[in-house]
Amino acid sequence: MKFLRYNRKYLKHLLASLALFSVLGMMLAMRPTPTAMERVMSRGELVVITRPSSTTYYQDQHGFTGMEYELARGFADSLGVKLRVLESDDLAYVRYAVRKGTADLAAAGLVATPESSESLRFTTPYQTVRTLVVHRRNSPSVSDMRDLEDRNLAVAAGTSHAELLLKAQLQDPAIKYQEVEDATPEQLLALVENGKLDYTLINSNSYTLQRPLYPDLKADYVVAAKQPLAWAFSQKDDQSLYLAAQRYLTQAKADGTIAKLEDRFYGHVEQFNPYAARSFMRHLDDRLPRYEATFRQAEGDTGFDWRLLAAVAYQESLWDPRAISPTGVEGLMMLTNDTAREMGISDRTDPTQSITAGAAYLRSIHDRIPERIAEPSRTWMTLAAYNVGMGHLEDARVLTERQGGNPDNWQDVKQRLPMLANSAYAGQLRYGPARGGQAVVYVRHIRRYYDLLVWAENSRRKSDTLLALN
Template sequence: MTVFFRHSKHLLASLALFSVIGLMLAMRPTPTAMERVMARGELVVITRPSNTTYYEDQHGHTGMEYELAKGFADSLGVELRILESDDLSYIRYVVRKGTADIAAAGLVNTPERSEGMQFTTAYQLVDSLVVRRLDSPRLTDLDGLVDHTVAVPAGSSHAELLIKAQLENPELEFIEVEGATPEQLLALVEDGEVDYTLIHSNVYSLQRALWPDLIADYTVATDMPLAWALNPKDDQSLYLAAQRYLTQVKADGTTAKLEDRFYGHVEHFNLYAARSFMRHLEDRLPRYEELFRKAGEESEFDWRLLAAIAYQESLWDPGAISPTGVKGLMMLTNDTARQMGISDRTDPTQSIMAGAAYLRRVHAKIPDRIPEPSRTWMALASYNVGYGHLEDARILTQRQGGDPDNWQDVKQRLPMLAKPAYASQLKYGNARGGQAVVYVRHIRRYYDLLVWAENSRRRDETRIALN
């Protein structure tokens, strides 16, 4: 009995100790969502890879959602870690599970989604459009989809719109495709496997030139809010911080500048130009792609940027000659050819290599403090109008209270160089600065199309099929 009693005392003491420890653990406050982010030292964001959200260009990762998320992470003093998925159901699951802090994936805040996610204030408004082939019947209402094959991404806001339409017209049928991207669905429409799909207006504006035989001329819904989504079971700390950040960047013009950066160079659609570009993309570019890649490696420029410059200059025609006497793929002047040490401007190799090296020389003149991509766009403007005139435009920008190191601000002043009232005040005088703005805009457009066309080709390798 004595031995048993002694062991019992130890057992009771141990149980008491465990009880105290358990009570202390229970009393320890659960970390808030913001505290978890700060302790981790990183903000985890899940997004969809696309030209409106997150992609990679010559300067690294970018995209509207990426830039906003990166700005938020920077404001918190933490790193940004990106997770990728095209599956909308998985995106929502990852946020609710806590694997990601925020979904910044071009998500529309709908009443249905708000039941399972907590959405921030909108950072952009988009419309929902119906896409068809040019030879398909034009819609006047959603009843026109009856007896046609319609496909949309599973779990998308487009699917929600069609489900509501089905309540009024049960004959309307559609297919929800798991994990489908806009590019994949557009390909199905183009190939005739699907008659119609739905797409957001911001995606369509960037993609349209790659699909010249498709058109979106019927609007299903307008002013749909794109917003970030967070776990509704979390406390409000991270949500309120995200709200404050998005409200601030809208108020200080950051969001507007990002929209201009990603959408401002998308000019009015020209069907003939789009078809020509796609034809030359297939017929001409393959002949010179390796040369552009080699020049890109040597000059440290994205080869697609060099290809975009060449398309703007010559439509990838090595025999091109302008009325002023510039020649070749990169349309070099005699003076530039002599500076770069080439003898035949119509030789594709010489033209591309010299053009890339010359652009690098121009780029090196732009002050190092100017961040990318503004530095590259200014280099292109300088390539077109001359470095001195670019500097005049930057001085004018500063005088008028703009940022001389930001392309969005400088491009607004370049056209002023053609006005005597401004040119007379500047060192290098009158210049066709507006032409340089158009030149850069066209190159940006062609560059984006080359980036997105390459992404689409990669996705073609995993073309989806309808069951």
């Protein structure tokens, strides 16, 4: 009887515990699943996956940047959370990461096509691009998709370009193509340039930035116009984070944020000059290697990216240490006699002395620019002052403030620099008239050369890892 009494007591406790667990289970089941927005806010970070490229996400002297990166960072800031970036060259994985929940969204230069919209939820477009056919200049031009019949044609796997070619192939089976895994636009352009491919497809924004690196290529046929670039979200999630992104992008369009980013990343890209591009690429191979080690040493001494210093030197002298201007400045960095004496060098035509002194002089100007001016504006203003003088830059900043602009923002200041040569503003200039418009062009050219040096280095490194096409 005693055993039976204890056994009944144990059974009673067991049933009570089971009842408690059942209630707790029901309570947990009734608790609502956190929304996508709540998950982001609770962990304090927005996880974005992107594809590294010149149009999306890359690293320069100021850190990570790119059109997609800056937009995503702005979105994270608007939510009051940190931005964490995942990167992959595999677009299939980019989409998978969003669907699985590894990333909150994809900001990877994705074209919102009907096919991809079946598995992803796309925002309103923030840019539109055209899809172009690229080939060597000495190969037959393309005026119709039929011109691609029986050609050696390849595109990156999982892209909107592959979708376009699949549709074309259904209409014309003679169009054959390969999909290359993990290929970047830069790698595909390199394969066309070296003759391993006859044609590839590329978006117009990428082609605009990359074409100076491939002056022997051309794009003369538009496969598709007005292709929308958008962010992608999982369709399984609720729409809380998606709607917040929609509001952010809509506001970014309305307040000019997107226009300013487009000007920042594409505004310094001039009309393409194939002769200048060929010269740059030739000098990149023939001249720059002689001085690269010295530029890198100057980076260690001054903190400036060696590629930025090289870009300044190319703008000044085309990397020719014997260069001399009509005004008497000479050498790789085109230093005046006064600047050479100030920097303590004796021979302006000596490449090492010129680079060392030019970099030190650039650093001295940068240190005089107010610290509150954020990068990259501070560097662009430094370059403008290197060209036109610190006093004239200050005049332009004063004009900017008087006209309601931001004197600490390069995008605003560069609009006023040309006014320094206008007699209507003479009375407002403390340091007198100047060729401020020339300084704007000067900075634009250096930014362009710097971008090309960054992308050339990245492209060559990635191209070395791309397996030969079968």
